[in-house]
């Protein structure tokens with residue numbers, strides 16, 4: 147998979163050299179290219195923003211540097227390989243696990259993290275005519291820019307790529323993953339030692355009884371979801387609950 151990021155803070159994307167994403171890059175599973183938007187400015191001050199038409203606070207990112215940058219990045223696009231343009235913005239559609247799964251199936255993603263009040267709308271309209279453009283929010287809060295959301299999205303997407311997680315089953319029980327635990331948050335997990343500061347391991351996990359363990363995990367997931375995210379229980383398809391769930 148190829149990922150391009152156009153930003154005025156290339157150094158903000160340095161965590162993409164670390165851990166799971168860094169290793170996927172080193173292996174060649176991920177081709178990550180970070181570009182400095184200011185390279186496509188032509189004035190002495192490398193200006194990327196200006197005051198908003200209609201007035202109001204803050205500054206708006208000028209369309210020309212974005213247009214030149216995206217034209218150059220997209221120059222590699224062929225008829226059969228068009229990237230998805232991902233525009234992080236608090237006014238976008240919510241980023242979800244479902245969206246991460248969908249985007250992990252694309253060959254090429256281009257991210258355009260903005261600063262200030264955002265990018266001149268004409269840029270999104272222009273590329274929206276030729277590309278699949280997604281305006282995406284990572285949550286109902288406003289950050290100072292889209293770089294942190296890019297890190298969040300790339301990590302969520304990259305860990306789903308084949309061969310990136312050591313154990314392909316690691317995402318099977320993820321909170322929000324489809325499957326037996328669909329719609330539920332993951333419950334608690336334990337490892338060695340069997341006793342730590344006087345605290346033991348729930349007896350059932352030591353029983354070797356797969357049926358009882360699966361039932362216990364599901365009860366834990368249900369209890370945790372009811373406590374932390376009652377909205378997910380309310381939105382749960384009743385057919386996804388079994389008779390033991392209902393009793394719990």
Ligand code: ADE
Pocket residue numbers: 234235236282283284285286287288289290291292295
């Ligand atoms: N830029 C600023 N806040 C954001 C958010 N919550 N999601 C995506 N991009 C953003």
